[in-house]
Amino acid sequence: MQTVIKTEGLSKTYTNTAVPVHALKDVNLEFKEGEFTAIVGPSGSGKTTFLNVIGGLDKPTKGKVVIDDIDIATMKESKLFDFRMRHIGFVFQAYNLIPVLTAVENVSFIMLLQKRPKKEMEQRAKEMLEQVGLSDKLNTRPAQLSGGQQQRVAVARALASRPDFVLADEPTANLDTESAFNLLDIMARLNKEENITLIFSTHDQRVIDRARRVITLVDGAVDKDEHFERN
Amino acid sequence: MYTLIKISLRNIWRNRSRTLVITTALVLGIMGGIFSAAIRLAAEEQQFEDTIENMVSHIQIHHPEFIANPEAHYRIPDGKRIAEEIGDQAGTAALSARLVMDGMAASANMNTGVRIKGIQKEAESQTTKLDQLLEEGTYFEEDWRLPSVVIGRQLAKDLLVETGSRIVLTFQDIDGEIVSSSFRVEALYTVTSRRFEERTVFVKADVLGELVGETDAVTEIAILIEDAERYREVTDDLRTQYPDLEIRHWADMEPALYYSLEVLDQMLIYLVGVIILGVSFGLLNTILMSILERVRELGILLSIGMKRMKVFSMVVMETTMVALIGGVAGLILSFFMIRILNQHGVNIPGGEGLEDFGFASVLYPDLPTSFYFEIGGVVILFAILASIYPAWKAIRLAPAEAVRAE
Numbered sequence A: 001m002q003t004v005i006k007t008e009g010l011s012k013t014y015t016n017t018a019v020p021v022h023a024l025k026d027v028n029l030e031f032k033e034g035e036f037t038a039i040v041g042p043s044g045s046g047k048t049t050f051l052n053v054i055g056g057l058d059k060p061t062k063g064k065v066v067i068d069d070i071d072i073a074t075m076k077e078s079k080l081f082d083f084r085m086r087h088i089g090f091v092f093q094a095y096n097l098i099p100v101l102t103a104v105e106n107v108s109f110i111m112l113l114q115k116r117p118k119k120e121m122e123q124r125a126k127e128m129l130e131q132v133g134l135s136d137k138l139n140t141r142p143a144q145l146s147g148g149q150q151q152r153v154a155v156a157r158a159l160a161s162r163p164d165f166v167l168a169d170e171p172t173a174n175l176d177t178e179s180a181f182n183l184l185d186i187m188a189r190l191n192k193e194e195n196i197t198l199i200f201s202t203h204d205q206r207v208i209d210r211a212r213r214v215i216t217l218v219d220g221a222v223d224k225d226e227h228f229e230r231n
Numbered sequence B: 001m002y003t004l005i006k007i008s009l010r011n012i013w014r015n016r017s018r019t020l021v022i023t024t025a026l027v028l029g030i031m032g033g034i035f036s037a038a039i040r041l042a043a044e045e046q047q048f049e050d051t052i053e054n055m056v057s058h059i060q061i062h063h064p065e066f067i068a069n070p071e072a073h074y075r076i077p078d079g080k081r082i083a084e085e086i087g088d089q090a091g092t093a094a095l096s097a098r099l100v101m102d103g104m105a106a107s108a109n110m111n112t113g114v115r116i117k118g119i120q121k122e123a124e125s126q127t128t129k130l131d132q133l134l135e136e137g138t139y140f141e142e143d144w145r146l147p148s149v150v151i152g153r154q155l156a157k158d159l160l161v162e163t164g165s166r167i168v169l170t171f172q173d174i175d176g177e178i179v180s181s182s183f184r185v186e187a188l189y190t191v192t193s194r195r196f197e198e199r200t201v202f203v204k205a206d207v208l209g210e211l212v213g214e215t216d217a218v219t220e221i222a223i224l225i226e227d228a229e230r231y232r233e234v235t236d237d238l239r240t241q242y243p244d245l246e247i248r249h250w251a252d253m254e255p256a257l258y259y260s261l262e263v264l265d266q267m268l269i270y271l272v273g274v275i276i277l278g279v280s281f282g283l284l285n286t287i288l289m290s291i292l293e294r295v296r297e298l299g300i301l302l303s304i305g306m307k308r309m310k311v312f313s314m315v316v317m318e319t320t321m322v323a324l325i326g327g328v329a330g331l332i333l334s335f336f337m338i339r340i341l342n343q344h345g346v347n348i349p350g351g352e353g354l355e356d357f358g359f360a361s362v363l364y365p366d367l368p369t370s371f372y373f374e375i376g377g378v379v380i381l382f383a384i385l386a387s388i389y390p391a392w393k394a395i396r397l398a399p400a401e402a403v404r405a406e
C-alpha cells in the first residue's frame, strides 16, 4: 500500500495565548492509501489541530507533513489553495454547505473550482448524492435538510472531486445516534467502494468502532495507534 | 464566474431587508445628488441668461478712464476697427460696439440718473437679445420725428411715462459740453435686475454719435464668447492683444454675483460629499456586518480551495449588484423627480430678496442626460469602494480560525 500522508516530528504550539499551548507534540504518523482512520481523544487533545495541519489549513511550528513527496508545511499559501482543492476533501463539524446553493450545486462546487466539464460534474454530483441516499433532495437548500442530511451532502461534496484523502473533523458531533451511525456507515462504504483514504476525528464512543485504525491523542501526543480487522 | 454571480444574487435575495436598506440609501443618495446638481445648474443657467447674457455679456472693453468717468470723451481709440477685429476672431459668438455714457433722463414729472447706451440694432439683439426682452412696444421700428429710446419697465414707473411718451436725455458731448435732446419711448424692456431696469436706456448709436459730435464713436465693446467656461483665458488673450484698453470679464464686473455662485457651488459640493460619504459609511457598515455573520461560511470556502481573490470578488460583486439595483432605481426616480420639478418649478426660500442680484425666485431644474450617468456612476463607484474594506477583511480570514468560529 502506498503512503498518502506522512508526518515527521510534527509539533504545533499556540503562542497567542497567555501561556503557550503545546497542541501537538512530536507526532510521527503514516497513512496508507484506502485506510479508514479515527483520531480520538478528549476535547482539547489536539484532534482539530492535527487535521488542520495535515490538511494545510494551518502551519506546524515544527516538523513535516509529506503528501505526494511534497512537504506542504513549506508550501506557499497561494499554492496551498490549489493543493487543497485538488488533493484534499474536507468535512467539518457543522454548517459545511453554502446556504444559497442547492444540494447538487454544493456537491458540484469543488469540481466547479477545478473547472471540470459541466456534464461530468452534474453526473458525478448526482451519483454522489445517490450514494449518500439523497437522490430525492438534489434541488433542496441546506436549510431544508436535517443535520444528518447536511453532513451527508458535505461527505458527497468532499468525495465528488475524487481527492487523495478526506479529512472529517467531528462529523457526527451534532448528530443524533441514528444519523451518526448512518453517516459513518456511508463513510465506511464509500471508503471501500471508492477506495478513498478517510481520516475523521471524534470523541464520540458510539462511532469509534467503525474505523479500522484508531489513533488516540492525549495532550497532543500519540498515545495509542491500533489496527482492527473489520469489514 | 457564473456561479459567483448566482451566489451573489441569491445572497442578495436571502438578505432582502439588508438589500432594501442599502438600496434605499443609494436611491436617496442619488436623488439628493441629482437634485443638488439640477438646482445648481438651473441657478447657473438662469444666472447666465438673465444677468450675464442679457445685461453684462462675458467680456467688456473700455478706455481705462471710462470706468471712473463714463463720458463720451473717453472713447476707445479706433473702436470701430477693434470691434471688427474681435468680431472676426474665432471664439467670438457675438459682439456689440456701443457708445455709452452716463446722463440724466427727465420726463415732465421727474428726472433721474441713467446710463445711456447707443447701440446698433442688429448687433445688440445678437448680443444681449434686447429685442426679446421687450415687454411692450417695438424694437427700433418706428419712424417718428423724434428718435426712439427703449427704457426699462422700472424706469418708466419712476418717470411716470409709457410707450409713446417723450423724455429728455441730457449728457456731455466729446468736448464736455452739455447736450439735451428729446426722445420718444418706443418700448419697455424687463430683466431680473430692478437696478438695471431703472438705470439703463437704449438709443441708436448713430443718433447719439451725431449728438456728441462723432458718429463712429465707441466707448464700450461687449462680447459674448462661444465657450462661456473659457472667459478668463479669452480675457487674458485680449489683454495681451490690446494692452492699452481696460478689458474685464463678467466675474470682474459682477463680483457679488460671482461669489454668490461660488458659494452656491461650494455648498452643493459639500452637500453632495456629505451625502455620498454618509451612504458609503452606511454601506460599509452593513457589508461588514454581513461578512461577520458569514465568517464560517467564508472560512469553509477558503478551506475547500476557493482562492482569496475569488472570495474577494464574490463580496465585491454582491455589493456591486446591490449598488446597480439601487443605482438604477435611484436614477429612474431622479429622472421623474426632475421632470416633475421642471414642470412645477422650485421655489427658492427668500428668493424675492435675491432678485436684485439677478437670481430668480423660482427655478426650473433640468439636467443633461450625461449628468444622470455621472452622478449615478459616482455613487455606484463609492458603493463598490465601500465594499473593498469588508471584502479585504473577508479574505484575511485564516481558514483554520474561520472554520472554528461558531
Ligand SMILES: Nc1ncnc2c1ncn2[C@@H]1O[C@H](COP(=O)(O)OP(=O)(O)O)[C@@H](O)[C@H]1O
Pocket (backbone or CB within 6 Å): A014, A015, A016, A017, A021, A022, A023, A041, A042, A043, A044, A045, A046, A047, A048, A049, A050
Ligand atoms: N487558535 C488557537 N489559539 C490558541 N489555542 C488554541 C487554538 N486552537 C486550539 N487551541 C488549543 O489547542 C489545544 C488543542 O485544541 P484542539 O486541536 O481544538 O483540540 P480538539 O479538537 O481535540 O478538541 C487546546 O488546548 C486548545 O485550547
Ligand SMILES: [Mg+2]
Pocket (backbone or CB within 6 Å): A047, A048, A049, A170
Ligand atoms: Mg476539535
